[in-house]
Amino acid sequence: MSAAMAMDLAGERRPLLKVDRLTKHYGEQVGCEDVSFVLYPGEVIGIVGESGSGKSTLLNVLSAQMHPTTGTVDYDLRAQGPRDIFTLSEPERRKLMRTDWGIVHQNPRDGLRMNVSAGGNVGERLMAIGARHYGELRREGLDWMTKVELDTSRIDDKPKTFSGGMQQRLQIARNLVTRPRLVFMDEPTGGLDVSVQARLLDLLRGLVRELGIAAIIVTHDLAVVRLLADRLMVMRRGRVVEAGLTDQVLDDPHHPYTQLLVSSVLQV
Amino acid sequence: MSALEEVRWDAAYNFAYLDEQTKRMIRRALLKAIAVPGYQVPFGGREMPLAYGWGTGGIQVTASVIGPDDTLKVIDQGADDTTNAVSIRRFFSRVAGVDTTEATEEADIIQTRHRIPEAPLREGQVLVYQVPQPEPLRQLEPRETETRKMHGYAEYGLMHVRLYEDIARYGHIATTYSYPVMVNGRYLMSPSPIPKFDNPKMQDNPAIQLFGAGREKRIYAIPPYASVKSLDFDDHPFEVQTWDEACALCGAQNSYLDEVVLDDRGGKMFVCSDTHFCADRRAEGHRGELGGDPAALAFARTAEEEGADR
Numbered sequence: 001m002s003a004a005m006a007m008d009l010a011g012e013r014r015p016l017l018k019v020d021r022l023t024k025h026y027g028e029q030v031g032c033e034d035v036s037f038v039l040y041p042g043e044v045i046g047i048v049g050e051s052g053s054g055k056s057t058l059l060n061v062l063s064a065q066m067h068p069t070t071g072t073v074d075y076d077l078r079a080q081g082p083r084d085i086f087t088l089s090e091p092e093r094r095k096l097m098r099t100d101w102g103i104v105h106q107n108p109r110d111g112l113r114m115n116v117s118a119g120g121n122v123g124e125r126l127m128a129i130g131a132r133h134y135g136e137l138r139r140e141g142l143d144w145m146t147k148v149e150l151d152t153s154r155i156d157d158k159p160k161t162f163s164g165g166m167q168q169r170l171q172i173a174r175n176l177v178t179r180p181r182l183v184f185m186d187e188p189t190g191g192l193d194v195s196v197q198a199r200l201l202d203l204l205r206g207l208v209r210e211l212g213i214a215a216i217i218v219t220h221d222l223a224v225v226r227l228l229a230d231r232l233m234v235m236r237r238g239r240v241v242e243a244g245l246t247d248q249v250l251d252d253p254h255h256p257y258t259q260l261l262v263s264s265v266l267q268v
Numbered sequence: 269m270s271a272l273e274e275v276r277w278d279a280a281y282n283f284a285y286l287d288e289q290t291k292r293m294i295r296r297a298l299l300k301a302i303a304v305p306g307y308q309v310p311f312g313g314r315e316m317p318l319a320y321g322w323g324t325g326g327i328q329v330t331a332s333v334i335g336p337d338d339t340l341k342v343i344d345q346g347a348d349d350t351t352n353a354v355s356i357r358r359f360f361s362r363v364a365g366v367d368t369t370e371a372t373e374e375a376d377i378i379q380t381r382h383r384i385p386e387a388p389l390r391e392g393q394v395l396v397y398q399v400p401q402p403e404p405l406r407q408l409e410p411r412e413t414e415t416r417k418m419h420g421y422a423e424y425g426l427m428h429v430r431l432y433e434d435i436a437r438y439g440h441i442a443t444t445y446s447y448p449v450m451v452n453g454r455y456l457m458s459p460s461p462i463p464k465f466d467n468p469k470m471q472d473n474p475a476i477q478l479f480g481a482g483r484e485k486r487i488y489a490i491p492p493y494a495s496v497k498s499l500d501f502d503d504h505p506f507e508v509q510t511w512d513e514a515c516a517l518c519g520a521q522n523s524y525l526d527e528v529v530l531d532d533r534g535g536k537m538f539v540c541s542d543t544h545f546c547a548d549r550r551a552e553g554h555r556g557e558l559g560g561d562p563a564a565l566a567f568a569r570t571a572e573e574e575g576a577d578r
Contacts, residue, residue: 091421113408113429117436120429127432128425134435134501156436 014076016041016182016214017062022071024054024061030238031057035071037233037243041181042212046229046246048219048261054238055218056186062216063103063184064093075182098125102175102213106187108167111174112159118145118170119155125178144173149203165196169203176207183208183215189224201227222265226250234258276336277365284331285363290314294332294487298478301489306455307419308402313485323356323381324482326398330379333394333478334360339367341375346383346524346541353381370544382445384466386523386545389475391492397460399481402488404448404458424456427499435504444509450497451490459496465508465524470496513538516564518549519556530563537564 017039024031032054039045047055060066062073064085074082078100085093097103105111112121119141123131131137138155145152148169159167168188175183188204189197205228208215217228225232225246232249234242234257242255253259277283284291290312297311316324334340340360344352348370356379357368369375372387379396389395405415408426418424427448434442447464451457459467460479470477470490477490490496500506514521516537523545525538537558540546550559558564 090417091423094417094421094423116408116429117433119436120432123432124425124429126425127428128423130425132428132500132502134432134503137432138436 013040015039016076018074018082019062020072022061022073023069024057024066025069033238035240039214039216041214043231044208044215044217044229046217046219046225046232047235048222048225048232049235050220053235055235059184059186059216059218063101064097098128099178100180100182102180102183104171104175104183104185104188106190108159108171111171112167114160115158117156117158121159121170121174122177125174129178140177144177148173165192165200168192168200176211179211181214183213185215185217187219188217189221204228222250222262234261278362281363283364284334286314286328286331291332294328297487298329298332298489301487302491305490305494306451306457306488308486308488311485311487313482316482320483321400322352323398325480326379326396327356328482329396329478329480329487330360330377334364334366334377336365338376339369339374341369341372341378343378343383343385344381347543349543372544382461383541384462384469386542389473391474393475395475395477397477397479399460399479402458402479402481402484402486404456419455422454427456431499431501441500441504448499450499452494457488463509463524464498467498468508511538514556515540515546516556516558518546518554519559520546520549
């Protein structure tokens with residue numbers, strides 16, 4: 001910790017995540033090929049591309065849910081500095097995933113326990129790292145429900161009685177309760193109607209900025225990255241074809257595929 | 269019982285029903301289970317001559333540890349005279365020729381379903397539990413691959429989620445049986461469906477406690493004098509059940525009580541669930557509220573007759 005602070009004082013920012021020539025093959029099939037990038041603390045990076053372009057494969061490998069064929073993912077661990085996450089032991093990796101990381105799934109059913117109350121869902125990560133005081137868990141649950149604009153009177157209701165948008169917000173609260181430094185999001189607004197999408201995006205933008213969380217957002221919705229992401233990577237057939245600042249890529253696309261993607265968005 | 273001593277056991281069967289190889293396999297699993305307290309050891313569970321759910325796991329464990337000179341006690345929900353207890357006792361007196369007893373103090377092996385006897389156990393005794401579901405996390409996590417990892421890495425936060433849900437819904441921890449315990453500070457364990465009233469008896473118990481789950485094919489154990497802690501929250505500590513009434517037959521105030529309906533006009537009484545404990549107290553002259561009532565005593569008659577036999 002002191003080493004990290006010394007670095008900060010020196011004005012040098014250490015990357016949170018460093019991805020080097022990451023490749024994932026499914027037999028003959030290419031999942032993603034030769035992806036490299038660096039993510040700094042508090043930065044939001046968007047990954048866009050059409051279906052089958054390798055976005056989800058990349059996210060699954062980055063979040064250690066799958067092993068890459070080749071390449072490394074270095075993460076700046078709180079205790080021991082940058083380490084390749086695939087050299088960590090499985091319990092270490094699982095601990096990392098439920099404390100310092102958050103994973104927001106496209107379908108809230110994958111990320112929530114549907115038969116456990118909202119409060120229990122929010123408290124689970126805290127209990128996993130040793131919280132054993134019911135009153136404090138309760139307080140934390142109410143606090144986070146307020147933060148994600150859920151009605152606190154529904155803390156004892158099960159998520160299956162919630163609407164899609166509410167479930168998604170609960171999933172976000174459940175992930176952020178341990179104050180992670182990096183959150184992976186897979187189509188966080190997929191399957192929601194437009195007005196709910198807008199409110200969720202607004203909420204996400206607020207939380208990410210307020211808490212200084214770094215995020216990797218996979219989506220096919222260009223509006224989502226325009227609103228949330230600082231930088232953008234465009235993927236096609238498993239490769240990153242264009243990367244840069246979000247506004248720069250969207251307003252002045254260079255690669256023919258990016259040009260096609262940007263021009264395909266319907267204007268109302 | 270005297271007739272059995274001449275015949276010893278039914279010669280059509282190997283001693284204690286199981287073949288010697290199976291007993292060796294189960295004993296190996298038992299040794300491992302005792303060496304790693306609370307860890308669920310898989311074993312090759314055999315078909316037994318009774319249905320799953322009736323104590324096939326317990327019977328296999330008992331059959332593997334019993335010797336011809338042992339005395340066996342079998343209890344079902346605390347009672348010595350219910351179907352399950354009677355038939356398992358009869359099974360072992362036939363296939364192993366062992367003496368059976370209802371007295372906790374006289375037994376070398378006690379096979380139990382849903383209770384730990386009220387009388388304290390001593391060194392050298394073996395308590396065998398019948399376990400329907402050995403995995404305490406199963407209700408919350410259906411995947412076996414995942415629960416094995418959770419045990420392997422001691423990731424037990426999920427168990428507290430269940431207790432949290434109890435408090436959120438009922439205002440207190442409403443789990444009253446199968447109350448999860450932490451054994452030796454390492455493995456989360458289901459104590460089988462004993463009432464949580466019995467949980468404190470597992471802590472530092474001088475007897476060996478063996479658990480057998482026949483359908484799930486798992487064996488686990490608590491060695492003598494091991495630490496067994498019931499899970500709880502700092503602000504909602506573990507508590508056992510209490511009753512306002514005393515046992516109607518023997519007047520005991522510190523035992524686990526069953527409610528018995530007496531008539532169709534709301535009449536009821538509370539009696540000790542441990543029939544041997546209750547009969548012993550009455551033999552010592554303790555009397556409860558209905559202790560002189562012939563109708564109430566008829567309820568406990570079987571136990572008394574057996575007592576007179578002795």
